[in-house]
Amino acid sequence: MSKLPNVKLSSGALNKHKADLFVLPVYEGEVGSKRKSLRPLVTRVRRALRGVLEEAAKSERFSGKAGQMLALHTHGRLGAPRLTVVGLGKSGSTETHSTLRNAVGAAVRGARRIGATRVLVLLPEDARDAEAVRAATEGAILGAYRFDRYLTQEQKGAGKPVRTVALLVEDARDAAAKQALGLGQAIAEAANLARDLVNEPAGVIYPATLADFARDLAKAHGLKSTVRGLRELEKLGFGMMVGVGQGSDHEPKFITLEYRPGGRSSGKGIAFVGKGVTFDAGGYDIKPAASMLDMKMDMAGAAAAICAMRAIAALEPPFPVTAYVGAVENLVSGRAYKPGDILKSRKGLTVEVNNTDAEGRLVLGDVLSYAVEQGHEAIVDLATLTGACMVALGPYTAGVFSNDEATAKAVLDAGRKAGEDLWQLPLNEDLGEQLDSDIADTKNTGERWGGAITAALFLSKFTEHTPWVHLDIAGPAMLARERGPFTKGATGVGVRTLAQWTLDRMRAA
The missing domain is CATH 3.40.630.10 (Zn peptidases)
Known part of the structure; x- marks a missing residue:
């Protein structure tokens, strides 16, 4: 498998963070209208982009449904030149953790294509519990996987492997969050190992x-x-x-x-x-x-x-x-x-x-x-x-x-x-x-x-x-x-x- 990223926890004010790509998971209706979001983090991003996010969401008919993805340039208004917004579906859904795993994974998978080696995931304020941290960690590691053992350097294509994925949480020192991250790493890396075995030719x-x-x-x-x-x-x-x-x-x-x-x-x-x-x-x-x-x-x-x-x-x-x-x-x-x-x-x-x-x-x-x-x-x-x-x-x-x-x-x-x-x-x-x-x-x-x-x-x-x-x-x-x-x-x-x-x-x- 390709080299997997270092997944870590991060905390602090949004304007203190730098990366190649910010990933913003949102619920339905948080960015697709002119109303103010109830979540401070989304509000900060919307204000920083001065209407660009709303315009792009309207143009691309992005509403925040599970599986939707919206990519845009930040024009230097955030700590990353690019922003990927991923939909989580309805707020309060019992499937939020699974949806978060898939959303983060899809965003990290896409990060390679644009050469983003450092990714910061802005976890929702109401999805920073241990299970959410584990789900996001698993998604990041699953999404970073690529079976490229038999590709020559010329055929590996554009882009670079993602080196680090930071998860923005309330307290990066929280013991439960650290434990959840380690658990997510162990499980996702085991799954990727199984992917390697299945992807290998029968002659191997x-x-x-x-x-x-x-x-x-x-x-x-x-x-x-x-x-x-x-x-x-x-x-x-x-x-x-x-x-x-x-x-x-x-x-x-x-x-x-x-x-x-x-x-x-x-x-x-x-x-x-x-x-x-x-x-x-x-x-x-x-x-x-x-x-x-x-x-x-x-x-x-x-x-x-x-x-x-x-x-x-x-x-x-x-x-x-x-x-x-x-x-x-x-x-x-x-x-x-x-x-x-x-x-x-x-x-x-x-x-x-x-x-x-x-x-x-x-x-x-x-x-x-x-x-x-x-x-x-x-x-x-x-x-x-x-x-x-x-x-x-x-x-x-x-x-x-x-x-x-x-x-x-x-x-x-x-x-x-x-x-x-x-x-x-x-x-x-x-x-x-x-x-x-x-x-x-x-x-x-x-x-x-x-x-x-x-x-x-x-x-x-x-x-x-x-x-x-x-x-x-x-x-x-x-x-x-x-x-x-x-x-x-x-x-x-x-x-x-x-x-x-x-x-x-x-x-x-």
């Missing part, structure tokens, strides 16, 4: 290199790592995962990362499970070329699970947290598994393969079985599992399925706080008959309709009675265009939700 990230990355992360952050290869997977009875991976020259890897409070085991804790198909050609049910192009992203669930553990190490919860990842490639070869094959799972269930391109659930089934056997209090899995979920919810929303409503609600609440869009879909058991097989205990796919549900129902066969949530992140894992704080490409979806879910459990403990 394959099961062995993903395992190496996990080992290095564990070593750097005081976690325990375990990596198991093909022979150990065969001994463990991971018949489905081995079957999926047997068509590749890169053998599958089962990766485990463990956080233990104070280095000790304390209770069963929680677990993350990630689908790590580092490239998915579809097997013998091969994908069309256009559908295969982005299949390096089919390990986004694994990236989220692994990189969330970096945030967990920073959070230091008083309970154990474990990440499990099944890493494979799903390719075509003389050794590849075939439609009609019967695979035996770790749980003992036999599975008729009626679609080799429904491989993720096979990998997850074995990994979930293993995780369940460890006795965790709750498990969340993340997977770019079905196109059907994208058909149902679109490209920006992850589907949520669960066998436990309390755990589902906790994860949904965490996603809302983290600013990741999640929506619960039914685990409708009436569709389970679609998975019936005449020659095995189950098939791996059902009919066309309700495909995201039948995929989740298949996974539920391996979760026993453990509270479990499945996140189908096929849509939001990769963006086709810039949106909010995100560039085109990987988003690191899931990292922030997992971190927030852990944080919420810490606060409830």
